Amino acid sequence: MKTFFVSILFFGGLFFFSVGTIGLLRLPDLFTRAHSTAKCDTLGALLCLSGLIVYSGFNVTSLKLLLVIIFIWITNPTATHLITNAFYRSENNENI
Amino acid sequence: MLESLLIISLIILAITAILCIIRAIVGPSAGDRLISINVIATKAIVLISIVSIILGEEYFIDVVLVYALISFIASIVISEVINKSWRKSE
Amino acid sequence: MKKYIYLFFLMMLWIIFTEKITIERIVIGFIVSIIIYLFYKEFYCKGSRKNINLKTFYYLTIYLLILMKEIVIANFDVAKIVLSPRMQISPMVVRYKTRLKSDFNKTILANSITLTPGTFTVSLEGNTLLVHCLQKEYMHNIINSPLEKILLKIEEYSLC
Numbered sequence: 001m002k003t004f005f006v007s008i009l010f011f012g013g014l015f016f017f018s019v020g021t022i023g024l025l026r027l028p029d030l031f032t033r034a035h036s037t038a039k040c041d042t043l044g045a046l047l048c049l050s051g052l053i054v055y056s057g058f059n060v061t062s063l064k065l066l067l068v069i070i071f072i073w074i075t076n077p078t079a080t081h082l083i084t085n086a087f088y089r090s091e092n093n094e095n096i
Numbered sequence: 097m098l099e100s101l102l103i104i105s106l107i108i109l110a111i112t113a114i115l116c117i118i119r120a121i122v123g124p125s126a127g128d129r130l131i132s133i134n135v136i137a138t139k140a141i142v143l144i145s146i147v148s149i150i151l152g153e154e155y156f157i158d159v160v161l162v163y164a165l166i167s168f169i170a171s172i173v174i175s176e177v178i179n180k181s182w183r184k185s186e
Numbered sequence: 187m188k189k190y191i192y193l194f195f196l197m198m199l200w201i202i203f204t205e206k207i208t209i210e211r212i213v214i215g216f217i218v219s220i221i222i223y224l225f226y227k228e229f230y231c232k233g234s235r236k237n238i239n240l241k242t243f244y245y246l247t248i249y250l251l252i253l254m255k256e257i258v259i260a261n262f263d264v265a266k267i268v269l270s271p272r273m274q275i276s277p278m279v280v281r282y283k284t285r286l287k288s289d290f291n292k293t294i295l296a297n298s299i300t301l302t303p304g305t306f307t308v309s310l311e312g313n314t315l316l317v318h319c320l321q322k323e324y325m326h327n328i329i330n331s332p333l334e335k336i337l338l339k340i341e342e343y344s345l346c
Binding site: 036088 | 202203205269277300306316
Binding site: 003007024049052067071080082 | 097098101102105108109112115116118119125127128130131132134135138139141142145146149154157158160161164165168171172175176178179182
């Protein structure tokens with residue numbers, strides 16, 4: 001049972017990570033690349049780390065992994081937003 | 097059974113990180129490079145935690161926490177520097 | 187009241203970091219969390235007039251469930267666009283005015299627009315959000331999204 005859950009979570013996470021990488025390589029523009037990476041990385045990290053939580057059971061390690069998940073969910077959209085904000089201003093010459 | 101699954105996922109994550117490095121080398125502007133380095137940092141977080149579970153060394157999780165903090169601060173600082181340098185040239 | 191909740195969160199974080207509970211560690215953690223509280227006091231006690239009540243938690247759980255559903259849909263959309271042999275994208279930038287008042291709720295809305303399908307936030311200044319869309323149809327998703335309505339209801343009941 002545990003094997004089933006962990007393998008499902010890991011396959012989902014690896015699928016979304018590879019989709020994000022293919023999008024990073026194929027899409028034509030900085031902003032569209034940011035689309036693919038911001039979404040796929042967040043869900044891929046969530047699925048892989050929760051697979052590790054199920055694998056290791058309930059102890060202090062899984063609590064720390066939960067903290068890492070929350071931190072990634074807060075910071076990943078913020079980092080994408082800041083990077084694209086800086087480059088949008090420098091490309092369009094406009095003070096928003 | 098599960099150990100081999102973890103090792104296979106390590107190999108796939110490493111391959112996707114190498115593909116991201118291609119974008120970081122080719123990328124026309126600095127923003128593409130910054131985004132791909134950010135993706136590599138997220139992949140490295142997952143990779144280090146898988147390694148720590150395989151080896152059974154629990155103190156690697158602290159390394160993961162510190163690495164997540166440092167990568168976030170690095171991407172903020174670099175984008176702010178680019179923003180300011182553009183404003184100064186204006 | 188709010189001060190004790192904040193100190194309690196800091197102590198829980200310290201206990202998770204140190205893994206074992208002994209007297210010395212708890213004393214050191216208490217001193218460190220009081221110092222951190224004194225450093226960041228003005229950030230946390232600004233603009234909070236009412237307390238957090240039960241209805242806020244109820245709406246926050248609904249918000250999290252809707253957000254999870256939207257994120258899964260968004261990832262399958264991106265997978266569909268990226269893996270199809272001819273990518274059909276027509277990127278465009280839209281200005282969007284929110285009715286939210288507090289800064290914290292605006293930040294939550296901007297971060298969750300980044301995670302919902304086809305859109306992400308480029309800039310947030312004053313009341314105006316600058317949203318980048320991958321296709322033209324996704325623009326209607328933001329304008330009548332359920333997420334902003336729930337945040338407006340949270341703002342009525344408490345300032346969080």
